[in-house]
Amino acid sequence: MSARPLRADAARNYERIVGAAVEAFEEIGPEATLEQIAERADVSVMTLYRRFRNRDQLIQAVFDHLLVTEIEPATTVHTDDPWQDIVDALTTTTELLVQRQAIHSLALEFRAFAHETAQCFLRSMQGLLDRAIDAEAVRPELEVRDLVAVIIMTMATAHPGDSDGADRRRYLALLTDGLRPSPTTLPPPSSHDMPEPPDCGP
Numbered sequence: 471m472s473a474r475p476l477r478a479d480a481a482r483n484y485e486r487i488v489g490a491a492v493e494a495f496e497e498i499g500p501e502a503t504l505e506q507i508a509e510r511a512d513v514s515v516m517t518l519y520r521r522f523r524n525r526d527q528l529i530q531a532v533f534d535h536l537l538v539t540e541i542e543p544a545t546t547v548h549t550d551d552p553w554q555d556i557v558d559a560l561t562t563t564t565e566l567l568v569q570r571q572a573i574h575s576l577a578l579e580f581r582a583f584a585h586e587t588a589q590c591f592l593r594s595m596q597g598l599l600d601r602a603i604d605a606e607a608v609r610p611e612l613e614v615r616d617l618v619a620v621i622i623m624t625m626a627t628a629h630p631g632d633s634d635g636a637d638r639r640r641y642l643a644l645l646t647d648g649l650r651p652s653p654t655t656l657p658p659p660s661s662h663d664m665p666e667p668p669d670c671g672p
Contacts, residue, residue: 491528568628607650
């Protein structure tokens with residue numbers, strides 16, 4: 471059975487709480503309390519608990535919100551240049567994760583929720599990869615996990631002395647260049663899932 475749609479007032483409260491949570495986690499840090507979030511959303515703590523039974527559910531909603539509003543728009547763009555579509559999606563995703571340091575920390579703390587949301591991201595990236603392979607713009611042996619690895623490795627180059635992201639752009643360009651077709655076939659990956667990304671923020 472599908473979930474009932476939220477009433478208008480409940481939907482507004484939901485959006486205000488999630489928006490306030492994004493701001494609170496970024497400004498205060500992962501330790502932001504539900505009480506502080508409720509105050510920012512201008513709702514009672516009771517209202518917050520009616521929408522989210524615990525902190526974990528709210529964090530899940532934050533991940534989903536960022537996926538839908540900031541990441542998915544970049545991964546669902548289909549132009550006549552499949553190569554540039556992939557580069558743009560990798561760039562947008564990397565920049566979002568680097569800029570959202572507190573939320574990145576929460577993703578590491580609540581691995582199950584991060585993994586669930588990541589699956590939605592992987593599905594949207596798979597479409598971009600399939601189009602690029604069909605257009606012979608990238609190596610035919612690429613898997614979507616390879617794109618995730620590019621994001622993780624690029625994030626590892628972020629550091630406090632590079633506030634304008636010059637190093638991230640440089641190394642993302644180097645890494646994405648390795649996605650292009652080559653006469654040399656990549657070695658096969660392991661049969662295991664990708665490891666959890668390290669905490670590599672600046």
